[in-house]
Amino acid sequence: MANLLYLVHRLPYPPNKGDKVRSYHVLKHLVARHRVFLGTFVDDPEDEPHVDTVRALCAGLHAARLHPMRARVASLGGLLGGQALTLRYYRDAGLRQWVQETLAREKIDAAIVFSSSMAQYAELRPGLPTLVDFVDVDSAKWTQYADNHAWPMSWLYRREGRELLAYERAVAARSKRSFFVTEKETALFRQLAPECAPTIEPMSNGVDGDFFAPDPSLPTPFTAGEMPLVFTGAMDYWPNVDAVTWFVQDMLPALRQRWPGLRFHIVGRNPTPAVRALAGEAVSVSGTVPDVRPYLQHAALVVAPLRLARGIQNKILEAMAMGRAVVTARTCAEAIDAQVGPELRAAETAEDFIREVDELLRAPATTAAIGAAGRQRVLQSYSWTAHLSAFERHLGGSPAALATV
Numbered sequence: 001m002a003n004l005l006y007l008v009h010r011l012p013y014p015p016n017k018g019d020k021v022r023s024y025h026v027l028k029h030l031v032a033r034h035r036v037f038l039g040t041f042v043d044d045p046e047d048e049p050h051v052d053t054v055r056a057l058c059a060g061l062h063a064a065r066l067h068p069m070r071a072r073v074a075s076l077g078g079l080l081g082g083q084a085l086t087l088r089y090y091r092d093a094g095l096r097q098w099v100q101e102t103l104a105r106e107k108i109d110a111a112i113v114f115s116s117s118m119a120q121y122a123e124l125r126p127g128l129p130t131l132v133d134f135v136d137v138d139s140a141k142w143t144q145y146a147d148n149h150a151w152p153m154s155w156l157y158r159r160e161g162r163e164l165l166a167y168e169r170a171v172a173a174r175s176k177r178s179f180f181v182t183e184k185e186t187a188l189f190r191q192l193a194p195e196c197a198p199t200i201e202p203m204s205n206g207v208d209g210d211f212f213a214p215d216p217s218l219p220t221p222f223t224a225g226e227m228p229l230v231f232t233g234a235m236d237y238w239p240n241v242d243a244v245t246w247f248v249q250d251m252l253p254a255l256r257q258r259w260p261g262l263r264f265h266i267v268g269r270n271p272t273p274a275v276r277a278l279a280g281e282a283v284s285v286s287g288t289v290p291d292v293r294p295y296l297q298h299a300a301l302v303v304a305p306l307r308l309a310r311g312i313q314n315k316i317l318e319a320m321a322m323g324r325a326v327v328t329a330r331t332c333a334e335a336i337d338a339q340v341g342p343e344l345r346a347a348e349t350a351e352d353f354i355r356e357v358d359e360l361l362r363a364p365a366t367t368a369a370i371g372a373a374g375r376q377r378v379l380q381s382y383s384w385t386a387h388l389s390a391f392e393r394h395l396g397g398s399p400a401a402l403a404t405v
Helices: 018-031 045-055 068-075 077-081 085-089 093-105 116-122 138-146 153-174 183-192 194-199 238-250 252-258 293-297 314-321 330-334 350-361 364-381 384-395 399-404
Strands: 003-008 035-042 060-065 110-114 130-135 177-180 200-202 227-232 262-267 283-287 301-304 326-329 345-347
Touching: 003 018, 003 093, 003 116, 018 035, 018 110, 018 130, 018 314, 018 384, 035 045, 035 093, 045 060, 060 093, 068 077, 068 085, 077 085, 085 116, 085 153, 093 116, 110 116, 116 130, 116 153, 130 153, 130 183, 130 384, 138 153, 138 183, 153 183, 153 194, 177 183, 177 194, 177 384, 183 194, 183 200, 194 200, 227 238, 227 293, 227 314, 238 252, 238 262, 238 350, 252 262, 252 350, 301 314, 301 350, 314 326, 314 364, 326 330, 326 350, 330 345, 345 350, 350 364
Parallel strands: 003 035, 003 110, 035 060, 110 130, 130 177, 177 200, 227 262, 227 301, 262 283, 301 326, 326 345
Antiparallel strands: none
């Protein structure tokens, strides 16, 4: 059993959005085997009641309060300091002091960093053995965003991509091991940072197949007679906003002509004004729901038309685990260890999505078979325990082994 400093950019509970699902399961894995000192941020008032739940799991906890608007303003200081704005966004004097005090008081054997922006706190002790879960190549996200925006935001996003990549490379070079969520993201970082290639590897997401399991007894949230299409996710996350806007504007009208009873349900916390504006006769915007499973259980189909997202999408794995047929963007499908066709469907253009959704709605037996096959794929390939064992391989069996990780 080691003493670990676990640094996470967002309170890893409740596991109700993509990054928190992964960071929570990492925390759950670590506390079952080690003493964990968690440094994190609370950036959503809805998470405040859960701080004590997380505290009960840890040997020590510091949850700094982060106000997104103030943090955005403060991050602009990075323009003058030649730094990635992301680092300034997550810079907090109280968290820094807590890390320093924890390092001085406790015999910390290693640090686990979740998201590169938190590596700045592990750097407070030079030479501390560190494992970094980058998840995605975040710098590439910003560069991708730049391609979809006009000046001046295109300039700002491109600069962020460049500065953050430089920091990611420095972090990976100093770390004992770095992880990315897919082989594709791992290969991309090897290409961008060839000097780090020997110490990076993929570590996939997982799904709790017992929790996300078909259950017809779950009460339906839909009205009688409607044909529900479902999208789930945090609705203040730009790739999700883009996905549902694209679907409503470019796909839903054609599908409604063929299927008048079709209704698109956008299920997830913090819908932006742009998302709320989509609500109407054919579109429901739920906001936060206590349990996403009834929406998945009773969906005719789950759609994930994500043009801008990277890596493995938990929303897709969870829907597959629930036995639902999923139609997603081809780039998302390629990130998943599943057969396109018999286990999930993929599309690129709006016309592709319309065709795939229409075809599945017309063939209930095929849709059910895809859902069943998709669940079996998730159970076979996406066990959290198996994937997270990568930490133990590189932490070693004892604190002494960490020196040679």
